Amino acid sequence: MALPAGRLGTFPGGVRNALLIGALVALIVVLTLGFRRDPHDIRSAAVGKPAPAFDLASLDGTGRVSLQQHSGKVVVVNFFASWCVPCLEEHPALVRAWERYRTSDVVLIGVLYQDSVESGRSFVRRLGTTWPTAIDDDGRTAISFGVFGVPETFFIGPDGIIAGRHFGPIDEVTLIRGIDTLRRRP
Amino acid sequence: MSWGELGAGALRAALLFAAVGAGASVFAARYRDVRGLASARWCALLALALVALADLAMIGALVTHDFRIAYVASNNALETPVFYSVISLWAALEGSILLWTLVLAGATAFVAWRGTVAMPRLATTALAILFAMLAFFLLLVTTPAADPFAPSAFVPENGRGPNALLQNNPLMALHPPLLYLGYVLFSVPFAYAMASLILGEGGDRWLVATRRYALVSWALLGTGIVAGAWWSYAVLGWGGYWAWDPVENAAIMPWLTATAYLHSVMVEEKRRLLRTWNLALVIGTFALTILGTFLTRSGIVNSVHAFSLSAIGPLLLGYLVAILVCSSGLLLWRSRELADRGALGAPLSREAIFLFQNVLFVAATLTILLGTLYPLIAEALSGNQLSIGAPYFDRVEVPIALALLFLMGVGPQLPWHGASRATLERQFALPALAAAAGAIGAIIAGTRGSAPVLTYALAAFVAATVVQEIARGIRARGALHGERTAPAFVALFRRSGRRYGGYVVHLGVALIAVAIAASQSATVESEQTLAPGGSMSVAGRVVTLDAIRDVDEPQRRRVVADVRVSGPSGDTRLEPSFAFYPNATQPVGTPGISAGPGEDVYVILAAYDQRGKAWATIRTRVIPLVSWIWVGGAVIGVGSIIAALPPPRRRSVRAPAILEAAPAGAE
């Protein structure tokens, strides 16, 4: 049924139309908001909370490595694995940071995650890792820290609270900045 | 001339023709100018030819490994086999948009040459809108947003190769093109609907003209979704077929509203009601196809299809906003003329059931949309990051699905304009018995959980109503034409294809519902670490690990576990594996599947001894009835074909009710 020519439509007011327009505007706003964040960047829930205690076997078999041993110091915990390519990439940065801070009240601990002891040992031997390394063979420690995947690095202050977390391969600048911030704290 | 120059030039020329075509169509529609229409037609054809040329150029570049083009360098390598080189056309963002543009150009040309013959003014206006949409997509592929022929910054020795997941299975050839065909073909009903609103035609001609487009688009989109589910099941290797991933949701939302539309269209045809609602559904479905593309491509949601971020996100969002603003503006402007003069007038009628069914489909769609976007909203409002996954969607959507199953059985049995209680009771007695039988049978078979029991009962209900309807049709044909049973059966599907094809689709849906209920509620799973020679027993099947070995292929290295599964007719050999691709940091797992009518045995190689291959962790799932999902998908496809085919020529013309009533008053 065609309309008589020349008759214009009208905009009826009404709650229904207002609701519809409001809903569409809300949808568009929500979608635009999505651009502000990277959906792959999941924040760590562990930051700001006391670091979970751990007591693990050391990788070289000479005893245990525990967080308790280093209370009062700045502790940097780095989760790694031998099959992890970015772990290989970040290793030089860790070496330089260790060189810089090893004589002071800072300790760097490497934790082997989702890997076999033999592979882990040959990895640290090949790369010349000189800081304490431990094995998290049942993955409990990693879960307690909220690890998403290797490599992941946690900064723990002298008060035992996790101050920061870095996901992915870490660089020297971030390491130094993180450690310095924690050292300056009372 | 290189492939890149050829392709880029063709696309720019196509953009020119799309713009000219849009102008010509507007002119032709406004002034009813025949020459304007002729130019528009030729513009459409030339645009199609040029876009096809560009697609062929890209395929040529991929097959000849022309790494001067950035897209080829990122998605192809010297070792990539020819078949995978060709289907890499839709492996990543730019190529996908190029394919989309091709389908859209095809639809535009089809409407230009066929559509404008039957309804010149309406179709020409719709053509103008299609040209505008084509111009937008051509803009995308000729600007840095999604230019597939952008040159590489430096030409590498060897390309990166296709994404590991996409190389694993030839089904990659089917899934994206099916989805795109489904998405893009819905542009045609949308364009006609907008044309109808612009021209102020209060009638239903746009519905009639685009009925087949809508049905074909719905069928292709549905098939694409089932193909995606099969790919998730057989290739991704986690043991399931649907994870409520944002991209899966993006595909199913327009399909749900399109299903609602296919039914409410019948109410408009029969009763001339629900005009505004149908227009809203068309706009909504089309907007959801764009929203779906936006969610998949913009990178704002975390999903399996996480493509790289580019400027295309804001552009698609802008396009979506423009569509929503223009179409809802037009609809609101015309809504007073289109408003129904009254209600349906009969709560127990087919049209009322369709209305309720529509409400359910739209509610289902909106809840999926809410669940998909909620993490975004929550983070923006409170900074809190949270997840909405399968447990939420399952809990919310299953009750809606059960209600829809019920209506699917009730609707076709109710006549238009309503029926008396007594008629209804006679009609539903047998199906109700079938439902009870289904429910009790399920309990006897040991089904746990109310959702599966209700699914089986309702599926039996639907099947019984379909059988009853077909029997009634055969009896009617016997009485009217004296046909015997077998020819009457065939004639039902040939002459009333829309109705009986629809029944076949309903049967397919019921089958899928049963398969989903069984596979979700009765799957048995076990995981064990075995040495070669060791075996595990799951739900009566024995799975033995025979060996773990390396397989070297030109484009990848695989570690395969040879596994033997005991079965009713002997042992089946499966080869679940890990594939290591040079450009991937993690290996891609492939399951071994022994499919069967009663259950599938699904074997995953979860881990293995990397040093000496002395052990492997095997996870086995015994999944009942899952293969019937694919069968159900095929049944839906067959039903859609039956519904879409035109009936054989009839000698008598059946006039609509309004003409039959008129002579008494008008003459």
Next chain:
Amino acid sequence: MSAARAAILVCLLAVAGAAIFAAWPSPAGPEERVERIVSELRCPVCQGLSVADSPSESARGMRDLVAKRVAEGRTDEEIRDEFRRSYGDWVFLSPATDGPTVLMWVLPLALLGFGVTLAWSRARGPAAIAPEPAPAALEQLRARVAREEAADL
């Protein structure tokens, strides 16, 4: 009451009864408790998969931890809290029913209720009567019908 109506009512009762019977919660053994908890936890390294569905090693580690805690006698809430401490609310696949996220459960219901009420009023209202067309329009309609039937639309 007619026989048909009685039959339908009996069948409805049978179906409802069967559904309730199947839904009766059986005492959950430890394995079932683990399955239930683990299907609501999100695997940290996968795309939205639950720990129950994911074959990854991280998921297996989390499942083992849940099994250990269940064996130790912890309640569901305690186990969930442990994971919340490590991963935040992100690790749960279903929004909580207490707090602001209860809206996620209420909204679908509200939407459905609203829609069904609207549909019901449209279904029950007085039937729309299509006005009769003028004779000229009638001829046009007849011609159009003939054309469209011929074109098999």
